[in-house]
Amino acid sequence: MPRLKIEDLDKIADQQRRKMTVREGGGKAKITVHMGTCGIAAGARNIMSTFLKEIEAHNAHDVILTTSACAGLCSREPMATVELAGQAPVKYVDLTEEKAKKIFASHVLQGKLVQDYALSIGSERIQ
Amino acid sequence: MKQYRLQVMVCAGTGCVSNHSFELKEALDREIKKHNLQNETEVVYTGCNGFCGAGPIVVVQPDGIFYQLLKVTDIPHLVEEHLLKGRPVKKNLYTPPAEKTPIPKMADIPFFSDQTLIALRNRGMIDPEKIDDYIARGGYKALAKVLTSMKPDEVMSEIKASGLRGRGGGGFPTGVKWETCKKAHGDTKYVICNADEGDPGAFMDRSIIEGDPHAVIEGMIIGAYAIENVHQGYIYVRMEYPLAIKRFQIAIQQAREYGLLGKNIFAKGFDFDLDVRRGAGAFVCGESTALMASIEGRPGEPRAKYIHTVEKGLWDCPTCLNNVETWVNVPQIILKGAKWFSSVGTGDVSIDPWGGSKGTKVFSLAGKVNNTGLVEVPMGISLGDIVYKIGGGIREGKKFKAVQTGGPSGGFIPESMLDIPVDYEELTKIGSMMGSGGMVVCDEENCMVDMAKYFLKFTQEESCGKCIPCREGTKRMLDILERITIGEGTEEDLLLLEELSNMIVESSLCALGGSAPNPVLTTLKYFREEYEAHVKNKKCPAKICRQLLTYTIDQKICLEIGHGCGVCKKNCPDAAIIGERKTVHYIDPVKCGKCGACYDVCNFNAIIIE
Numbered sequence: 001m002p003r004l005k006i007e008d009l010d011k012i013a014d015q016q017r018r019k020m021t022v023r024e025g026g027g028k029a030k031i032t033v034h035m036g037t038c039g040i041a042a043g044a045r046n047i048m049s050t051f052l053k054e055i056e057a058h059n060a061h062d063v064i065l066t067t068s069a070c071a072g073l074c075s076r077e078p079m080a081t082v083e084l085a086g087q088a089p090v091k092y093v094d095l096t097e098e099k100a101k102k103i104f105a106s107h108v109l110q111g112k113l114v115q116d117y118a119l120s121i122g123s124e125r126i127q
Numbered sequence: 128m129k130q131y132r133l134q135v136m137v138c139a140g141t142g143c144v145s146n147h148s149f150e151l152k153e154a155l156d157r158e159i160k161k162h163n164l165q166n167e168t169e170v171v172y173t174g175c176n177g178f179c180g181a182g183p184i185v186v187v188q189p190d191g192i193f194y195q196l197l198k199v200t201d202i203p204h205l206v207e208e209h210l211l212k213g214r215p216v217k218k219n220l221y222t223p224p225a226e227k228t229p230i231p232k233m234a235d236i237p238f239f240s241d242q243t244l245i246a247l248r249n250r251g252m253i254d255p256e257k258i259d260d261y262i263a264r265g266g267y268k269a270l271a272k273v274l275t276s277m278k279p280d281e282v283m284s285e286i287k288a289s290g291l292r293g294r295g296g297g298g299f300p301t302g303v304k305w306e307t308c309k310k311a312h313g314d315t316k317y318v319i320c321n322a323d324e325g326d327p328g329a330f331m332d333r334s335i336i337e338g339d340p341h342a343v344i345e346g347m348i349i350g351a352y353a354i355e356n357v358h359q360g361y362i363y364v365r366m367e368y369p370l371a372i373k374r375f376q377i378a379i380q381q382a383r384e385y386g387l388l389g390k391n392i393f394a395k396g397f398d399f400d401l402d403v404r405r406g407a408g409a410f411v412c413g414e415s416t417a418l419m420a421s422i423e424g425r426p427g428e429p430r431a432k433y434i435h436t437v438e439k440g441l442w443d444c445p446t447c448l449n450n451v452e453t454w455v456n457v458p459q460i461i462l463k464g465a466k467w468f469s470s471v472g473t474g475d476v477s478i479d480p481w482g483g484s485k486g487t488k489v490f491s492l493a494g495k496v497n498n499t500g501l502v503e504v505p506m507g508i509s510l511g512d513i514v515y516k517i518g519g520g521i522r523e524g525k526k527f528k529a530v531q532t533g534g535p536s537g538g539f540i541p542e543s544m545l546d547i548p549v550d551y552e553e554l555t556k557i558g559s560m561m562g563s564g565g566m567v568v569c570d571e572e573n574c575m576v577d578m579a580k581y582f583l584k585f586t587q588e589e590s591c592g593k594c595i596p597c598r599e600g601t602k603r604m605l606d607i608l609e610r611i612t613i614g615e616g617t618e619e620d621l622l623l624l625e626e627l628s629n630m631i632v633e634s635s636l637c638a639l640g641g642s643a644p645n646p647v648l649t650t651l652k653y654f655r656e657e658y659e660a661h662v663k664n665k666k667c668p669a670k671i672c673r674q675l676l677t678y679t680i681d682q683k684i685c686l687e688i689g690h691g692c693g694v695c696k697k698n699c700p701d702a703a704i705i706g707e708r709k710t711v712h713y714i715d716p717v718k719c720g721k722c723g724a725c726y727d728v729c730n731f732n733a734i735i736i737e
Contacts, residue, residue, distance in 0.1 A: 040211075
C-alpha cells in the first residue's frame, strides 16, 4: 500500500460510500423487489440482479436495493417499488429486465416516473 | 468496485465471539452460497455492538434488522427467509421484557435508541480490521485537519475548551494534563494509552479497542502533535485481551503502511510511531506510575507522586497518559469542535476545567438488569434512566437494591439516590466515583455485606504490597468482613471497619488503596441495617451468607406432597437429615453444615431457609 496523501482520504471514503450507505441507511432512492414465492417464480431474481448490475454500472452508491415479501398482487409479478427520498412510493408491475433498466434510468436516476409500467402511487394503509 | 445490496453484520466483540459468532459467519457464508446470493450479499465482522446480553448478534442492513441469541442451526432458515425472500424471521428478533411484540429494527430498540454515541460512534458500522472502513466513516480526517490547519497550541486550546476529562476514573481535565506535559522540561516526551482495564465487570476499553482501534491511534497521534516533542507512544494492554491486542497490532500495521504512523506523516514533517506493550494483568498496573514501571520492565508498583508523571514519567521523561476512551473522544472534538462537545453534559467548564462533566460516558452495565452490555450516555443522565430505560429494569421483576459504580474502587448507591445525575462531582459527593465505568446492579437477593466483601477481596488480592496501609489494612478489613458473614461479628467491628477504612484512604500510596474501602464505606453508610442484622441478630436478610442461615423442613409439605421421598437425606453430605422413607424428615441443626444441598435437590420446595 502506498503512503496516503491527505486527498486520498476522500478518495477512499468515496470508494467505500456504497457500503456505508447500505449500513448507515438513508440514500436518495430505495428499490424494493417483491420476492414472495410468486415473485421468485415469475422471475424476480432476474429483476433483482438487473437492478444490482445497474447500480454497479452507474456507480449509484446512494441507491438502496432491498427485498420484501409478496405484495399481494401475485398475477402481476414480478413487481418492484421505487421510493425516492421524500416522495410517495411507486409500484411497478409485470417487470422484465428491459423494463427494469428503463425504470432505473428514468425514475431512479432522473426522478421521472415511468407511467406505462406503473400500477399505482402510494402504499396501502396499515392499521 | 463490487456493489452489494445486503450487508450482514456479524458482531465479533469478545462476548459474541465466545458465543460462537465466528461459526455463525461460516454458516452464513455457506448458506448464502447455497442460495446463490454471494454476489449480492456481503457478510462483515464488526466490533462490539454493546448489547452483549443478547449475543451473538447479527444485524442485516440496509434495513437494520436486529437478530439476537442466534444459533448455527437458525442460519439456514434465516438466509432463505430474510436474505432471499425479504421476510425477517420473527423468532430471532428482540422482544423487550414484559412485552409480546418483537422489535425488528435496531434503531427502535430502547437499549440503542436512548444512547448517545461519540466514543462508540463506529460500533457495529465498521470492520475493525479494515482501515478503509474507518476512513469511510471520516477516520483520520481530524488528523489531516490538525496537521494542515492547526498549530499545536490551537489543538491544545480546543481540547481544553471542550471540557474533556479523563475517562479512566480520576476525571482529570485532559487539556490541563496535556498542557502541563507540554510545559515540562525535556526533549523527549511520551504519550501512553492506558488499556489495562482491570475492574471486575468492566469491558468498555476492551470493546472500544476491539471495535474501533484506529480511533484510539488517531487520538494519540493528535495528542502527540499537540504536546510536541513526542515521537513515540505506547499502548499498554493486558494479556487477557488477546483480541484487543491483535486488532491493535493489525491497525498499527495498516496505519504504518498508509504512512499515518512513522516518519513525516501526511508529508507535514511530523514523526510519530506507536507500539503495543502487554501487561500481565495486575490490577495495580492500571495506576499510572505502576503502568510506566511495568513498561520499563520493572515490577509494577506505584511510587509516591510528589512529582507527577507529566513531568517525570516513562524513563523519567515527561509522559502524558490517558485512558482508551479519552483518546477516542479526541478526533471527534477536533472534527466537530469544542462547542459541540461541551454542549453535551453538565456544568460549565469555561472558567474552571473541573466545573462540569462534558460529553458522554461509556458504562458496562452488568448484574441483575435485563439488558446487560455496553452503553454510552450523555453526562448528567440519571442513574435511574440507565438502569430502567436502557437497562430495561431488574431481571425477573425483582426489587432493585443498589447500583455499584466505579468498580472495586467505587461505592454502592441506594434506590433513594437513583435520580442523581451521573457526573464526576455528584458521584464523588455520595461516596462513589465515576471510575472507569463499571456499573453493577444489585437486586433484593444480593447481600450488601457479601458484595462489599467480594470487592474488597479483589482489591486485597490485587494490592501490590508496597505500602503498609493498603497491604495490611485491606487484609484486616477483609478478616472483619469474613467474621461478620459467618456470624462472629460484633457491633464494635462496624466501628473498627470505619476507622480502618478512613485510615487506609488517607495514608495509602496510590489510588488503589485510597479507594479500596469505598465499597465498605458506602454499604456501611447506606445499608447499615444489613450489617446490624448480621452482627446483632446473626441473620442475613438476603439469605446469602450461608453460615447465618437455618435450614428446616416443612413437615406438611414433606409428608403430604413429597411423601417423605428421602432425596434430601441421600444427598446430605453431613448425614444431618433424619427420617425414614414415607415419613416426615428432619434436619439436625447441630450436624447441619449449611451447604444447601437439600434445598437444591428437594423437588417439592419443602426446605425452608431463614
